[in-house]
Amino acid sequence: MLDKRIEKSPVQLTKEDFASDQMVKWCPGCGGHAILASVEKVFPQIGYKKENFTVVSGIGCSSRFPYYVNTYGFHGIHGRAAAIASGVKIANPDQSVWIATGDGDSMAIGGNHFIHTIRRNIDLNILLFNNKIYGLTKGQFSPTTPMGQVTKTSPQGTIEHPFITAGLVMGAQGTFFARVPDNNVKLMTEVLYEAAKHDGTSVVEILENCVIFNDKAHSELTSREKRDDNQLILKHGEPMIFGKNRDMGIILKGTSLYAVKIGIGGVTEGDILVHDQFNTDPGIHRMLGRMTGPDYPVAFGVIRSARAATYDDQVEEQIEAAKASSSIKCVDDLLNSGDTWEI
Amino acid sequence: MAKQKNIVELEDVVVKFVGDSGDGMQLTGTLFSDTAALAGNDLATFPDFPAEIRAPQNTVAGVSGFQVHLGQRKIFTSGDMCDVLVAMNPASLKANLKWVKPGATIIVDESAFEPKFVEKAGYKTNPLEDGSLESYHLIKAPISLLTKESLADVDIDKKMAEKTKNMFVLGMMYFLFQRDLDKTLDFILNKFRNKPEVVKANQTALKAGYNYADTVEAIVSTIKVGSAPMEKGRYRNITGNVATAWGLLAAAERSGRPLFLGSYPITPATEILMELSKHKSLGAKVFQAEDEIAGICSAVGASFSGSLAATTTSGPGLSLKSEALGLAVITELPLVIVNVQRAGPSTGMPTKSEQSDLLQALYGRNGEAPLIVIAASSPANCFYYAYVASKISMEHMTPVILLTDGHMGFGSELFKIPKTADLPDINPPVAKPNEPDFKPYRRDPVTLARKWALPGTEGLRHRIGGLEKTNINGTVSTDPLNHELMVNIREDKVMRVANYIPELEVYGEESGDLLVVGWGGTEGMLKSTVGRMQVAGHKVSLAHFNYIMPLPKNTQEVFSRFKKIVVCELNNGQFVKYLRMTFPEFKYLQHNKVQGLPFHIKELTEVYTKILEDK
Numbered sequence: 001m002l003d004k005r006i007e008k009s010p011v012q013l014t015k016e017d018f019a020s021d022q023m024v025k026w027c028p029g030c031g032g033h034a035i036l037a038s039v040e041k042v043f044p045q046i047g048y049k050k051e052n053f054t055v056v057s058g059i060g061c062s063s064r065f066p067y068y069v070n071t072y073g074f075h076g077i078h079g080r081a082a083a084i085a086s087g088v089k090i091a092n093p094d095q096s097v098w099i100a101t102g103d104g105d106s107m108a109i110g111g112n113h114f115i116h117t118i119r120r121n122i123d124l125n126i127l128l129f130n131n132k133i134y135g136l137t138k139g140q141f142s143p144t145t146p147m148g149q150v151t152k153t154s155p156q157g158t159i160e161h162p163f164i165t166a167g168l169v170m171g172a173q174g175t176f177f178a179r180v181p182d183n184n185v186k187l188m189t190e191v192l193y194e195a196a197k198h199d200g201t202s203v204v205e206i207l208e209n210c211v212i213f214n215d216k217a218h219s220e221l222t223s224r225e226k227r228d229d230n231q232l233i234l235k236h237g238e239p240m241i242f243g244k245n246r247d248m249g250i251i252l253k254g255t256s257l258y259a260v261k262i263g264i265g266g267v268t269e270g271d272i273l274v275h276d277q278f279n280t281d282p283g284i285h286r287m288l289g290r291m292t293g294p295d296y297p298v299a300f301g302v303i304r305s306a307r308a309a310t311y312d313d314q315v316e317e318q319i320e321a322a323k324a325s326s327s328i329k330c331v332d333d334l335l336n337s338g339d340t341w342e343i
Numbered sequence: 344m345a346k347q348k349n350i351v352e353l354e355d356v357v358v359k360f361v362g363d364s365g366d367g368m369q370l371t372g373t374l375f376s377d378t379a380a381l382a383g384n385d386l387a388t389f390p391d392f393p394a395e396i397r398a399p400q401n402t403v404a405g406v407s408g409f410q411v412h413l414g415q416r417k418i419f420t421s422g423d424m425c426d427v428l429v430a431m432n433p434a435s436l437k438a439n440l441k442w443v444k445p446g447a448t449i450i451v452d453e454s455a456f457e458p459k460f461v462e463k464a465g466y467k468t469n470p471l472e473d474g475s476l477e478s479y480h481l482i483k484a485p486i487s488l489l490t491k492e493s494l495a496d497v498d499i500d501k502k503m504a505e506k507t508k509n510m511f512v513l514g515m516m517y518f519l520f521q522r523d524l525d526k527t528l529d530f531i532l533n534k535f536r537n538k539p540e541v542v543k544a545n546q547t548a549l550k551a552g553y554n555y556a557d558t559v560e561a562i563v564s565t566i567k568v569g570s571a572p573m574e575k576g577r578y579r580n581i582t583g584n585v586a587t588a589w590g591l592l593a594a595a596e597r598s599g600r601p602l603f604l605g606s607y608p609i610t611p612a613t614e615i616l617m618e619l620s621k622h623k624s625l626g627a628k629v630f631q632a633e634d635e636i637a638g639i640c641s642a643v644g645a646s647f648s649g650s651l652a653a654t655t656t657s658g659p660g661l662s663l664k665s666e667a668l669g670l671a672v673i674t675e676l677p678l679v680i681v682n683v684q685r686a687g688p689s690t691g692m693p694t695k696s697e698q699s700d701l702l703q704a705l706y707g708r709n710g711e712a713p714l715i716v717i718a719a720s721s722p723a724n725c726f727y728y729a730y731v732a733s734k735i736s737m738e739h740m741t742p743v744i745l746l747t748d749g750h751m752g753f754g755s756e757l758f759k760i761p762k763t764a765d766l767p768d769i770n771p772p773v774a775k776p777n778e779p780d781f782k783p784y785r786r787d788p789v790t791l792a793r794k795w796a797l798p799g800t801e802g803l804r805h806r807i808g809g810l811e812k813t814n815i816n817g818t819v820s821t822d823p824l825n826h827e828l829m830v831n832i833r834e835d836k837v838m839r840v841a842n843y844i845p846e847l848e849v850y851g852e853e854s855g856d857l858l859v860v861g862w863g864g865t866e867g868m869l870k871s872t873v874g875r876m877q878v879a880g881h882k883v884s885l886a887h888f889n890y891i892m893p894l895p896k897n898t899q900e901v902f903s904r905f906k907k908i909v910v911c912e913l914n915n916g917q918f919v920k921y922l923r924m925t926f927p928e929f930k931y932l933q934h935n936k937v938q939g940l941p942f943h944i945k946e947l948t949e950v951y952t953k954i955l956e957d958k
Contacts, residue, residue, distance in 0.1 A: 020806075022818065054798045056644065059809075066806050067819060072798035074647050075808025076640065077670050083605075083637035087644025087652070088798070090628055091603050095648070095798050113640075116633035319623045326624030331593045334622065335760045340579040341381055 002046060002197055003123070006096055009049045015040035017050050020070045026061060031182030031208030035127065036068055038188040039098075043071075045189075046196045048096050055098045056085040058105040061136050061210075062129035065100030079110025082117040085124050093312045096196065099126045104134050107143040107163050115172040120311040121200040125192075128205045130165060133214035145214075165205045166289025166303060170282050176202035177289060178302040181222040182209055187233065187301065194302050200310050221298050230293055234301035239272040242297050249273075250288075250296075257287045259296050277305045349564035350521075355414030356568055357422035358516070361439050362431030364397050364407045367509040371429075372409025374513060374530060378522050379413045380580055380757055383570030386413040387722070387756040387867070388580075389421035394610070394694045401460045406438040415569035419721075420867030421754050423943040427519070427566075429512055431455060431486070433464035449479045450515060452486035452508065482561045486511050486552075493551035499544045507548035514552025521565050524549060574759060581758040583722035583751035584614035587655075587681055590729025592625055595651045597730075598737055598769035602627045603650035605641035607634055607660065610693040611749035612683035615655040635663035639680065643667055646676040647807075649773070649797035651733055653679040657749075658687045658700045665708050668742060672712045672833060674807045675784070675793050677736040677743075677771070681729070684748040686939040695939025696750035698863055699914040704744045705892055705921065711830045713837045715743040716892040718863035722751050723758040728889060730766060737771040739840055740792040741833075746891075748864045748913075750941060771795055777802035783817030791836035838893050847895040851877050851884030857955055858905035860931075862888040862918050865942055869911060872947040883951055888918070894925065902929050909934055909954055911942065 018040045026032040043053060053071040057063035059078035066073030072095070076084045081099045089097045106114040106128055117124065133151065134140040140153040144165065148157040169177045176198040180188045188206065195202035207218040216223075221230050232242040232250065240250040247262050249272035260267045279285065285304035292298055328334050358375065360368045369390055376388050391408040398405030412422030424444045430436035432455040443449065453471065461469050470476055471483055490511040494504045510531075517524055528546055535541040556562050581589075595602035604627065606616040620629045628650070632638040639654040646652035656664065661682045671678040684700045686692035704716050715735055719728035725747055736743040774781055774794035783805045784793050796803040805817060813820040814828055849858075850870055861869040866887045873885040886901055888894070902908060909932040910919040919933045934950045936942060 049801075051799050051801050051804060054648075057808075066808070070804055072647075072804055073806030073808075074644070074674075075806065075810060076643075077666055077809050080636060080640040080667065083632065083640035084644035084647075086630065086637070087603065087605055087641030087646075088648045089644075090630055090641070091601070091645035091648035091650040091652070092798060112633050113637050116637070315628055319626060319628070322623035323626075328622070328624050331589070331596045331625065331763050334589060334592065334625065335579075335763070336577065338579065339377060340577050340760060342577055343383065343573045343575060 001199070003096065003199070006048045006052050006094055008047050013044040013047070013050055015044060018043050018070050020068050022067045024068050025064065027211055029209070029211035030061070031131065031206065031210070032061060032065070032129065034182045034185050035129065035188070035206055035208070036065070038185050038192060039069060042189050042192040042196070045193055046096065052095055053098065054088055054095045055100060056081050056088060057100040058110060059136070060102040060105045060134070062100050062102040063105060079105055079108070080113060081105065082110060082113040082124070082126070086117055086122050089122055089124055089312055090315055093123070093316060097124050099124055101126060101128055103128070103130045103132060103144040104142045107165070107168065115168070118169055118172040118174045118201045118203065121175055121308050122311040123199055124201050125195045126201065126203045128165060128203055129208045130205050131208040131210035131214055132217050133210050135210045135213050139213035164290055165203070167286065169203045170286045170289060170304065174203055174304065175200040175306045175308045176302070177205070177285070177304045178202070179205045179207065179298070179300050181207045181218065181227070181231070181300065183222050191302060194305065198305050200308060220293060230297050232291070232297040232299045234275045234277070234288070234299055234303060236275055236277040236302065239269065239274050241272060248297070252284070257291065257296070277302045278307070280306045282306070348562065350567050351564045352567045352569070353426070354416055355412065355418060356426045356566060357410065357412045357424065358427045358429070359408055359410040359425045359439060359442070360429045361406055361408040361435035363400055363435070364393065364405045365400070366407070366431045367506070368407050368409050368431070371509045371513050372411055374527050375516055376411045376413070376755070377580060378517070378526050379411070379520070379568070380578065381526055382522060383573070384413040384415065384568055385418040385571035385573060385757055386411055387418050387421040387754060388412070389750060389754040392694065401432055401434050401463045403434045403438045403464060406435045408435070408439060413568055415571050417571065418756070419870050420941070423941070429516065431508070431512070433461045433466055433470070436470060437464045437466060443479065445478050447479055448482065449476065450482045450484060450512065452512070453483040454485040454487035484515065484555065484559065489551065489555060490548050493547055494544050497540060497544045497547055499540050503541065503544060507544050510545045510548040511552035514549040515556040518553045518556035519562060519565055521567065524553060577760045578757050579760060580755050581723055581726070582614070582753060582755040583719065583725040583747050584612070584683065584753070585618050586723055586725035586758065587719070587729045587745070587747060587752070588615045588618035590726040591619070591651070591653055591679065591733060592622060592627060593726070593763050593766060594730045594733030594769060595627070596625070597763060597766055598651060598733070598771055600649060600651040600737065600771055603630070603642060603645035603652045604628070604655065605630045605632050605638040605645065605652070606655045607632050607638045609635070609657045609660045611685055611752045612655045612657045612660070612681065614752065615681060615683070635660040636667060639664040639667040642678055643671050643674070643676060646671070646678050647674070647798070649795065651677070651679070651737060653681065655681040655683070657683050657685045657693070658703070659690065661700060661703055662707070668714070669708045669710060669712045670809050671742040672708070672714055673809055673811070675740045675833070677740055677795070679729070679732050679736050680742060680744045682744060682746050683752040684746060692939045694749065696748045696864065696941070697913050697937065697939060698748060698865070699917065699937070700746065701891070701914065701917040702920070704746055711834065713834045713892070714741055715739070715837055715840055716746065717743060718746040718889055718891055719751060720863055720866035720887060720889055722754045722756045725751060726758065734767065734769045735840060735843065737769060738792065739790055739836060740772065740795060741836060746863055751864045773797065774800065774803055776800050782815045783807055784812060785815050786832070790839060791832055841893040841896050844890045844893070844895060846897045847886055847888065847901050849884050849886055849901060852882060853884070854904035855882030855884050856905070857881070857883045857907045857909060857951060858902065859883060859885045859951065860888070860908055860910040860922070861885065861912065862891060865911060865913060868942040868944065868947065872944045872951070875944065876948065876951060881951070881955060883955070891918070899926050902926060907932060907954055909951070911947065913937065913942070
């Protein structure tokens with residue numbers, strides 16, 4: 001459900017309503033362009049008044065985003081987008097607040113704000129541009145760079161275990177997690193719409209290509225030749241089937257997931273797990289989020305979208321309750337409350 | 344009937360209650376103060392407690408104290424040396440004896456001076472018996488024992504009976520000061536409404552203490568402190584931290600901008616966060632963040648959204664907030680940062696007060712990042728300066744650092760309750776929907792403040808952030824001359840605030856031999872000392888600063904009227920550096936103290952006397 005609190009636009013908006021007059025300065029071929037196109041498409045679909053969108057960012061290539069979309073925008077400081085956006089949303093819950101951030105911004109310098117924002121379930125939409133590299137500082141490894149990768153600061157290969165974004169988000173009790181490749185604008189737009197509908201913190205991990213410093217980092221998943229076999233695109237209520245021939249699926253055996261071929265070893269389509277994105281138990285969602293090649297496809301689409309109380313709603317509820325019950329209605333009441341005397 | 348006692352009339356008295364952390368000294372001191380206030384005394388208080396929550400019992404580390412300075416004249420400080428010390432155990436006596444005036448009255452719980460506790464406190468011999476307290480008027484009372492005896496008929500366990508010894512000693516003090524018990528009896532009744540036996544125990548102990556003091560021969564005279572000449576009005580007692588919180592609430596109400604506080608708990612500022620959390624009925628939104636950085640960043644976001652946004656902290660927290668402060672400077676958003684200073688560097692001495700964050704407040708950011716710095720100077724005026732900080736921040740679209748300190752934050756004094764309608768108007772420059780020619784950095788020609796354009800407003804969509812922007816249009820720019828222009832505008836905007844703040848007032852003669860200069864929380868002590876020296880015929884005056892960046896416009900002119908200037912600070916000389924830089928034409932003497940302690944009148948008097956004598 002879209003947020004009833006946020007005022008709708010009286011007219012149907014188009015992507016031109018959100019086009020900024022600023023020159024987009026991302027490199028040609030950067031995944032950012034596709035994300036921008038998708039956001040310009042989905043904001044009119046969401047249908048809120050154009051003044052009711054605020055985009056907040058941190059630092060990095062991703063974080064130039066607010067300048068490129070015509071909304072209220074705030075370009076913050078490194079790692080702090082989630083904290084700034086939390087203030088924007090709590091102070092004004094009538095805004096649809098979006099965060100543009102990257103793997104370094106949210107999972108390295110801003111890791112603390114990222115996990116605590118998710119834990120609080122503030123109604124924010126986080127677009128996490130994951131290119132697995134520091135781009136704006138020209139090619140150092142990030143917290144999601146695969147172990148062993150040679151970068152400017154790891155000439156012998158990194159010796160760090162990378163974060164799996166889904167694991168981090170769900171470990172922080174995330175209520176919404178989705179993953180999309182940057183070259184599927186249709187899926188991205190659908191997922192962004194789902195994120196907008198989710199009441200709580202939505203994290204959309206976008207596997208973004210950095211054409212200069214980490215080109216083809218996601219090509220195992222996103223290239224034309226490999227994507228069908230390596231992408232499991234989840235749809236709520238539908239069986240988890242993937243593969244060029246739509247003959248592969250995911251089953252649960254014991255406490256683990258397995259990728260199987262339908263028809264082999266007695267596996268039928270009926271054995272394939274059906275996706276329930278709204279399941280409040282994160283067990284299967286965690287397993288889906290962590291799946292990776294070569295034994296598994298990588299899950300895309302909305303992996304988890306569970307209902308839970310939001311921080312911002314509860315702030316309003318507590319204020320309403322206090323206003324209804326307290327005898328202190330104004331500061332003069334407060335100043336004269338308790339122990340006072342006349343001289 | 345006890346023998347008629349003499350009455351000693353005093354202008355002002357400093358009383359200190361000390362005991363173990365669990366002995367209830369804070370409550371005892373508070374109740375004593377409240378009763379004194381009701382009797383018409385002016386007063387100021389200061390709690391003195393250890394950083395540890397419950398340090399080992401009967402050790403010096405675990406001593407908790409509460410000091411109150413009351414008088415029949417205007418009281419400026421919580422006092423320095425005590426006239427009356429109430430010590431509930433050997434450790435508290437040992438820790439506090441150095442703050443007791445010769446000849447002062449000391450009341451001790453004799454039952455607590457068992458050999459093992461005497462030893463634990465670090466005494467070689469029992470101070471009650473070895474003659475070391477001969478120069479004081481010592482009242483030895485077996486308080487614990489008498490309390491237990493007085494509760495023989497009350498159905499209450501031993502532990503609870505023991506706990507009421509603070510009421511017994513409070514009763515003794517009420518006799519000593521000839522106070523009415525009613526207020527405290529009422530307090531006990533309300534506090535323990537659902538526990539009639541506890542009410543009875545506490546009330547009985549209080550009355551028993553009063554009666555005991557009446558009969559005991561050691562108390563030969565009672566103390567009379569008459570009513571102070573107070574301005575007519577309604578009063579309450581208030582601590583600096585609560586006053587700060589309420590000042591923010593008042594500014595939010597008067598400006599029409601809802602209050603948002605983003606903060607992280609830190610001693611000695613936490614009480615502001617806790618206090619504002621209680622006032623959701625006034626619409627205050629309080630966000631306890633995951634760290635200091637999130638505290639200020641959420642406040643910056645809330646300010647962008649149109650709230651009166653604040654963050655409260657102490658020194659180490661201000662360090663963590665530096666980068667985000669620069670963000671507020673460059674985005675030209677209102678933001679109030681309250682720094683309740685404590686002794687540093689690093690963790691330093693968290694419960695001890697100092698004025699050593701001044702240079703951090705003025706300059707502790709990357710780049711040219713000027714902002715307004717204001718310092719409150721007493722617990723009650725924290726209300727006013729929090730209000731003014733909010734007003735200036737919003738009207739001039741620039742962050743303000745409000746400096747208070749631990750002493751002010753925890754200390755209390757009587758507060759004449761204002762009417763919010765009498766406070767100055769606050770007019771934030773909020774942009775109107777579809778304002779023609781709106782540009783993010785178009786400025787008011789007089790104040791140079793930009794407009795505050797709130798998300799949700801039609802026709803004002805815009806983007807701001809930490810990258811340098813062109814003036815007026817607000818697009819990202821690395822143009823060299825534009826950057827220099829913006830740096831200069833941001834500074835000029837801050838300096839123009841001098842046109843909106845009051846001029847510096849001189850306490851005492853307008854010219855003379857010595858001008859004492861101070862800022863912030865030392866005002867009471869400096870004023871008391873200078874006042875006494877003036878009475879003694881010295882040509883000494885005080886210029887005390889609340890507005891630090893920018894300085895009041897007449898600062899230079901005031902300085903020029905005195906032969907000598909001495910700058911007194913509880914740091915190693917930060918304000919004096921700033922003054923030397925700003926007005927290098929004057930010669931500044933300085934007096935500094937960095938012990939986590941306030942100035943004392945005796946110490947200051949010696950310093951000033953010596954300066955006056957030097958040729």
